[in-house]
Amino acid sequence: MKLSQKLTAKTKLNQTLRSWLPILQVASDELKETLEPFIEKNPFVQLEPNPKSRSLNFYSDIYKTSISDTIESSIIYKESLYEKLSSQIDDKLFPSKKSKEIANLIIECINSEGYFEWDDGIFIGFSKDEVERVRARFAYLEPVGVGAVDYKESFIFQLDELCDNDEIYELCVEIIQNFENISKFTKRKNYEAAMSLLKKFKNPPAIEYMDNEMLVIPDIFVYDSDGGIEVAINDEFYPNIHIDIEGIDEKSEFVSSKIKEAKDLIDALEMRKSTLHKIGLMIIEYQYDYFFGGDIKPMKLKDIAEDLGRNPSTISRAIQNKYLSSKRGIVPLKNFFAAAAAEEVSNAAIKEFLLNLIKNENRAKPLSDEAILAKIEDEFNIKLVRRTITKYRKMLNIASSSERKKLYAIQG
Template sequence: MLTLRTGVSQAPKQKLSNTMRSWLPILQSNLESLKEVLEPFCEANPLLEVRPGNERDEGRQFAKRSFFDQATSKNSASEAIEALTLSKSSLYDVLYEQINPPLFPTCKSQDIALKIIEQINEEGYYDPEPAWWVAHGFSEVEVERIRGRFAQLLPLGVGAKDFKEAFLFQLDDLDVEEGLYQRTKRLIEDFENLETYAGEADFSEAIGIIRRFHIPPAIEYFEEEMQVVPDLFVFENNGAIEVKLNDAYYPDVIIDTQGMDESHYFVAQKIKDAKDLVDALEMRKATLYKMGLMIVEYQYEFFTGGQIRPMKLKDLADELARNPSTISRAIANKYLACNQGVIPLKQFFSAAIDEDVSNAAIKSYLQEVVAKEDSKKPLSDSRLLGMIEERFGVKMVRRTITKYRKQLNIAGSSERKKLYSFK
């Protein structure tokens, strides 16, 4: 029995057409589903067997803790790679990512917010230990003031004390007419006696709004989330940034010729087909490895703590001598793990406003400007539009800035002014 394990090569090899036909579907599949993609080849080849990577089960243990905990507890490069092998976003990971300005503009407000997260249960409700804030030197008033800002975090309703407050948090996020807002609020506050309001105006509309709310707030995190297996690792080793494939998750391709005449035409052809499959796997590895090297070259500042900069898919396609549509499909549903987290490859190819400016760059600048704005005179979307057009030399419309601001969970200028008064 002959076991063939694919190895890392620096550039894709030029192979026969059979290899190329195998390579495209193999390249386009994600690492988790790769074995399933290979199964039809096994069905057509009695000499061929494909087995999952030997370390697959071992790797799953790392899903139990967050990437941040794993990365900060490891010392060697190999251990860091182990930490990156498997990742999924939890409720707490999502919350931690949102504790930043302008909603939490000071170190103290951020510190309180992070401690509040520790008091949130798996359903998303604030379920605190008695007077926990005393041990940290905070007052209950300070804690409640900061907890009130959780009404603007995702998932909506998180950090509420009970279902009523979670309803109110979600209601505040809706843009409804003031009269309907007040009637819905009253129904929520007197929810135990809901039926007594059935004959009032707008009752049906108010109930319709309440039915849209998620209770408990973290219900979307109850079901087992898809485990993300990254294809690439990018990590620092002795002052240098390195790229490594997630080789442990690649399947074993086994060719069993025991007791067979390898000179026989049928056997020889099946052996050749099996080796073509191995070549296709090698080409997949080599292509993704080169993608990783190019991403690091283009995005070096990001991997050293900066921001993602504009990168065109065509540049990568030209370098690999492939059609951009092929590369676009190749990066779909594939991930890169680094100190900044587990990131979809497509995120490095932000849609461009023009040839040199990406949406990611605009959003980064928007965050930076808002973080430094005068708390007494927060910048309006129109003013932000003017600053962005001047900074990047592009023409945009105000509603685009409003959309970006909301995507970044940045409140409007009037809301920010109120928030700044909480400092």
């Protein structure tokens, strides 16, 4: 009997989760918009603004840099990269329901620089060929170049939009595909015109949106408390759902079904809060040292999923477009989930170190993969092989040292 009750409860929970998965997945500032279609179909439910104002004062007391300032700054509307892209997923380029669904999943996998990063946990039920066919249409979206896998493909996307001269177009394609041997094109006809055009390209493609990252709204707050740290959910953007059935016959099949839908909706919101809170607690447990100045340590989605009794794909969706705020700043939740490069070092920490090396390198003499390897081994006291550095560099859409030298020359 007990086993049967547990299975029934688990089945109900899974059904609710599947039914309201968009509520789990969506960013906090889009919650109200996501809930409205459900509310419109239910005559017994009203969506009321969250009257909480105390949470802003509460959190402003926690931090010297007030979280209320972060939220207040978000009121000054500035369209994000993801809003810009989402607004363009229409019937013109994505006529079918399936193509729209894939396009929206692709947007989830576009990083802050505008490059696409494949995620197995996102494209469940779709083949790579299906995704690639839809991603190809991102060449026609704005900002031009977003959705490409690397800077070369981004340049091709931008070239399609900005060049209407066939001869210059063909030469630009050759140059883009052969940046490492750019010198062989200097005597070609239209070389100057091609280079003048290439200098206008954006790299990274979403560069004008990158300054907006601090306007994101944290979903989880981690703060110091009596010598330790605690986690709290930012429920400022969670609207209240009010069920009004006064004077209504609840025994009616229609009414009872709508009441059940409303209660499922409330359960889904609570499930979202509960799941994010548990993820926050797990992050504290796994990444305790990070909140006191240490590096992010290896942490896998499947470990959290097992502890929470969830599927890894569910956790992957739960952390998409979500952010954690602590005294170390605001960071995407996905930054805490990284495979191990060594027992006590995550590849996220290594990638961050690699990025800083590239940002501060001598442009006249860019660092080779061997030089980067030596610096990383010295910094983290670990042993790696050069191909690992090459893999990380490519994952970060960073060109080779010779290609970067050519790019620096183009940028002046």
